[in-house]
Amino acid sequence: MNASLPLQAKDYKSSIKPVWCPGCGHYAVFNALTKALAHLGLAREEVALISGIGCSSRLPAYLNTYGFHGIHGRALPLASGLKAARPELTVVAAGGDGDGFSIGGNHFLHACRRNMDLTYIVMDNEVYGMTKGQASPTTAPEWTQSKLTPHGTGIPRFRPAAIALAAGAGFIARGFSGKPADLAKLLVEAIKYKGFAFVHVLSPCRTFRPEQKGWKEQVHSGDPELHDPLQVTNCIQSDDGLTLGVLYRHPMSVWQPILQHPGSLEQIE
Amino acid sequence: MNASLPLQAKDYKSSIKPVWCPGCGHYAVFNALTKALAHLGLAREEVALISGIGCSSRLPAYLNTYGFHGIHGRALPLASGLKAARPELTVVAAGGDGDGFSIGGNHFLHACRRNMDLTYIVMDNEVYGMTKGQASPTTAPEWTQSKLTPHGTGIPRFRPAAIALAAGAGFIARGFSGKPADLAKLLVEAIKYKGFAFVHVLSPCRTFRPEQKGWKEQVHSGDPELHDPLQVTNCIQSDDGLTLGVLYRHPMSVWQPILQHPGSLEQIE
Amino acid sequence: MTVDSSTETLSLSVAITGSGGSGAITCGLILLEAVAAAGLYGLMSRSLGPQIRGGESAAMLRIAREPIDCLDDRFDLLIGLDWLNLERFADELPLVPDSLIVTDTGKGRLPDCLLASRAEVLALPVKQLADEITGGRSNMVALGIAAFLCGLDLNSLLVVTRRQLADKGEKTSEASALCVARGFRAVQNRARLFRPYPAEDKPPLWNISGNEACGLGGLRGGIRFVAAYPITPASDMLEWLSPRLEEVGGSLLQAEDELASVNMLIGASFGGVPAMTATSGPGLSLMAEGLGLAVASETPLVVINVTRGGPSTGIPTKSEQSDLNLAVFGMHGDAPHLVLAPLSIRDCAFTTEWAVRLAEALQTVAIVLTDQFLGQNRGITDPAHSAKFELRRKTGLQNEDGYRRYAIAEDGLSSMGIPGMPECIYTADGLEHDEQGVPSNLTSDHPAQLAKRLHKLTCFDYGPHWLEIQGEGDVCLLTWGSTAAAVFEAARRLRTQRIDTRVIALRLLAPLQREALRDLLRPAMRILVVELNHQAQCFHYLHAQQVLPEDAGSLARPGPIPWRPGEIVNQVLESQDR
Amino acid sequence: MTVDSSTETLSLSVAITGSGGSGAITCGLILLEAVAAAGLYGLMSRSLGPQIRGGESAAMLRIAREPIDCLDDRFDLLIGLDWLNLERFADELPLVPDSLIVTDTGKGRLPDCLLASRAEVLALPVKQLADEITGGRSNMVALGIAAFLCGLDLNSLLVVTRRQLADKGEKTSEASALCVARGFRAVQNRARLFRPYPAEDKPPLWNISGNEACGLGGLRGGIRFVAAYPITPASDMLEWLSPRLEEVGGSLLQAEDELASVNMLIGASFGGVPAMTATSGPGLSLMAEGLGLAVASETPLVVINVTRGGPSTGIPTKSEQSDLNLAVFGMHGDAPHLVLAPLSIRDCAFTTEWAVRLAEALQTVAIVLTDQFLGQNRGITDPAHSAKFELRRKTGLQNEDGYRRYAIAEDGLSSMGIPGMPECIYTADGLEHDEQGVPSNLTSDHPAQLAKRLHKLTCFDYGPHWLEIQGEGDVCLLTWGSTAAAVFEAARRLRTQRIDTRVIALRLLAPLQREALRDLLRPAMRILVVELNHQAQCFHYLHAQQVLPEDAGSLARPGPIPWRPGEIVNQVLESQDR
Ligand SMILES: Cc1ncc(C[n+]2csc(CCOP(=O)(O)OP(=O)(O)O)c2C)c(N)n1
Ligand SMILES: Cc1ncc(C[n+]2csc(CCOP(=O)(O)OP(=O)(O)O)c2C)c(N)n1
Ligand code: SF4
Ligand code: SF4
Ligand SMILES: [Mg+2]
């Protein structure tokens, strides 16, 4: 491959065959991401895709960029460490709703606050796919299909956008794997945004939540992009969770370590 | 002591001398809590005070009720396990801003969502007192007195009330150790509330944040108690963090495990 | 082809494989149930491809007239519903020239790796037979074929098939029954590979997985609270427990992570309710700090660790015994506690029940090390009855001179106050404390409390359950946990080869019964420690405790495939030659 | 009273105590600096009451003409600014009839526990002397008294006092100087307890804590990224590092917890930047899962564990060596990695520098076990220069046939791709993988990768640094980490009693240099393993690795007080008698 030719979406794909079930929403997220990277014309070696554990978190190996398939719930700290050490790289973290909002909830909070220049994609299927169908924080309280919670969880859903906003994220968007072209555009915006960009993607689990094929009819676009946190708060607060598009974008000061021109060690000793 | 006489605040105090510095705000929280317990007339053996690690988390041993001084950041799960197993007890979790919002952030999120009938008191001094003065999530970004972050953290503060609301808490109040009588009242309300009641207490650290004595002049009361999440959201979003009182109270369905009348084990085998 | 030539255990091993959607596992599960109905013992293991769902799969069964707890070294019968991606399983499906391969005439050529075995091949029009029945499926025809060759009875097989498929609707179950009968008859002209004796008059056998047995043992031990976070291969234990806990008046809480779940257990147990969780390596790692708190505060709890291939995420769907180090040593500070390991699927119930009782009585943490092999495989076993231990937690005010939660007693056991008891109010603490529980860093309290927490475990009389022991001989095979079954069987085979072999299988790993074990090992000529991990963790642990002689040998290898009895026999024979 | 009768190390031990706000610690710190200025070696330890701030405190110093790294068994001089709550420290301040106690005539009667020692008592009007000077404070008078008795020179003491108090403003520093002079003169008529030789012509000594030395070693090793969560007694290392990292172009990130910090290190190191953190037991427990990921993905990183009393929250402000088990065994699965321990405050710099280089070169985790004693005490030591190791991480495309991140090489070391390098793009994984890094559960890949990760550590040539060894003899004291200093000194004392003693102090604990260590131990008659924990963790670990003979003995006891040399001498003598 001649590195000087612009790369196409397929050039960002590795030769490894995804383990995903046929019809899984994660395929479309994968495709949209490769399109976004191609659109941005990023060199593959300058991109790193960091994930946790879950079906969704299998993503990095399928990309032909640098990647780290870490441990459950810790994609964001791993990505943050990489970005702090190598600010010039494009660092994208990705994972599922269980990975990001259950075990990884604390890092989500603090990554939103810290506002490093990262993109975080959560492929939300409202279930733990990898471990065969338990309720996640975004699962509706009355969903009774998991044997672990046969009466439903009885716990109101976790609202990712509302939390991201309250925690201080400056870019919040929602995409849907059933609308891959729009999703690719959102991802382009997110990666371009200077700061922590959170992209919440509705990505159905064909196997454990077959009813999610209904999402196709339910998703809708929201108000024109809002910039005022107060307005957005109202909007997100009353949101049904199926509104697509950029929900919030606000320029914010980006945290990065103060990297000085290195002095000599001797002066310290 | 005759158990049939009503207990007074002092009866809830153990004989152990607090390790706190003279002038520490946590003394007043301790006193207010004993007053609240006395006011509620709770039997000491029916109350359990659960904490993590930090100056604030030393509280349980000073009370003459059951208590558990657990590990850093895990007061809420420990309290939740106790409450799930023993729903008839009055379970109060308490700790500091580091304990609750930094290492314990994930449990805070999920305890708000889960909405068990617990009270959670965070004594916020915007610093890690116990480990000698590092920045906590609620520390202002420009505070430069910690050698660990000599330029300040550069990270916007964590907003406990906004997060609690977004996460789904039904009772949110803010108290100040400088107004112990009001605080005792808030604690009574919180304990009486059926569900997860979060009480954010401004509790100055005399040693590492001497400037917090200024809080006395800065705190103020807010709008009359609001019940509509949207209104409250606006209010909390624009709040300066020094508004005292019950910020939000909303009746919500309380999560508790479905405890059946026990059947016999044989029928399972 | 002869019946049961390979072992003195009269057993037959059958594998059914197929690609995604072929139904090989369903076929295996019904066959296993039919085995049980025939009064035979059995074991079924399954192997899956990397796909999350619907990938190729293999059902691996072994049936026998005597109880069996491990797979054999070879398969006598392999039925392929198709041969796509069979290489994935080839290592797990050893064949010999004596074996029989059944292939579908419509599904093309056998893969070379199978042909290489020189096993006999029987081609049958499996799919064609199924297609002749409306709603018919190949896997049910295969079930009939397998059942005949296994010597099962058609009528009883049909009953089982209908029962197992009842919830799919009558149409499906009837079509299946027709297919089963057709498959059965398609091979009726052949010699059976196995001939069950007429079922004796014995209580019906159980069809149970180790995960279910652990759950049952937990309930019997008195567990009434579970908090957990899903993880392979432990989740199905939790799913089994959830409704059943409810039935006995307990509850299960799905936690946000393992840090939460272990601390929830501490809370519930502090509240007087026996508490347990199930997890696997990554979860156990996350629980380390919480477990240390339970040890220091003397709050009982039980963790079932269903070990998978490690380190890190490792191989989540495969078995290994590589979490022993973590289970024994994985807390900071000196934090003595209990570590146990069940020795078979059936023993999961006993060992867990015992673990719960010990944890309660000794006010400490018990970690039970099972693994994917024990946990997810199903066995047809003798019923596993409750051991009904008398062990209980000591609570309430016990002495006259006031309540001291951490009083130094001769047996190290002080009495726990339980919220609600007015006379023994205390604050539990992970800080070092004095007898009252008040934080202390005095030179005297720390050593005294450390000694208390160790002593209560070491001076306790564990009775005879800490090990299983079989045989006498110059060779002593020492093992633990899930490898025990293969070792027991290897020893039986060695004895038929006139090599007197003793087997010691440890159920209680910590505290190690040092003196007793040393005494047992003294006469042995050649000791080999058999386990399924890379760094010989148990072997080194036994050395750490100074129970092994200098020349003891180690038979350790990692997963993903469990030890097979013949492999152990070979290693023993080789080591004899040296 | 004689000078230096107790040991052949010509040293003097001084304690200054007082209640909250008395300034005992400031007094000690200035005295220590004055000791350095006089060209003497020194050590200062501090002990605090349970209060968060402002409680009673004790500064415990030892000064000597030769390098010293541990406290003595007794104090020669105890100065009490007052005697409130002295019982809290009584255990830590052993006195003998030879000792001298200085008490303030205005502060009442000596506590009985001190009188019991039958030490000489010198009553002086300390506070009165201080009050005569505007802004004068008792602790500065005490400083003068101590300095005279320690044989220091007044002028140089005044220079040091003024310099140390410069930031308090001129008034305070002048008042203090006046007090110091007054105290000095108040005892001038007495015999000095210690007489320094005239300072030789040697480079100025360093006044450094172990935590600072670890930080320095880290920077020298090449650490340019630190992520951490504060914890006692490690926080001050992080606070030392933060501004200095910046100066050398690196950065420090305060994480939300230890789960985050360890994963941040992995991210930075994956990015090619050497990364380190510091923590203590509870934090190390929380890092277990992340460390396993680093081992499995072969991503180098270093954790400095400043051990405190355990288990659980334990005794955060006191020292212990009880995290060895966790450090060596605390990950699930087979997860080999490096464990090191510095042998003195000064050695913290060397050991950490080495640890960083080894972790980088071997692409693994290095855990450095220091403790509260090494970390928070200050030593006056010879300068600790950089060892300037050549060891580097192997990166980039190394062979022609394409990039394989986890290629099986003879030395187990494959080359790391670093983001930005176009020719070696890969995905790091904690799932078991093949040579390319692709997840695999094949029977072949798992054992191969496990062997690779172990082999790279065991076949590496660590050179001579893995231990320090001194002396020859029938008695061999084997030790590790911070206890080494007391053992070295005990051995010197034993030799003066004609007991030939060899000391082996291990700096590299894992992988243990088994063969070399066995060879060294073969001739020893009587081996004793000395360490500061309850369960004799190192002793058992050495047995696990089969390096100890059956009859080796263990000298293990828990904190909170470190081993003292005389205590070891006594134990050795006792064990001889048996
Ligand atoms: C510490 C730890 N706990 C639990 C697990 C088991 N586990 C693996 S993936 C997963 C949840 C996956 O759900 P999600 O993140 O929503 O991803 P999905 O599979 O739905 O795409 C869990 C619980 C684990 N690997 N590590
Ligand atoms: C796992 C773990 N990490 C770190 C620590 C050290 N630590 C003890 S208390 C504390 C922070 C206390 O701050 P906060 O909760 O705000 O309480 P405060 O002392 O200010 O009242 C920390 C970091 C610990 N004990 N355990
Ligand atoms: S289980 Fe669900 S989330 Fe996982 S690969 Fe299958 S469809 Fe996708
Ligand atoms: S350090 Fe601060 S928070 Fe801690 S006891 Fe002192 S004043 Fe209170
Ligand atoms: Mg999901």
Ligand SMILES: [Mg+2]
């Ligand atoms: Mg605080």
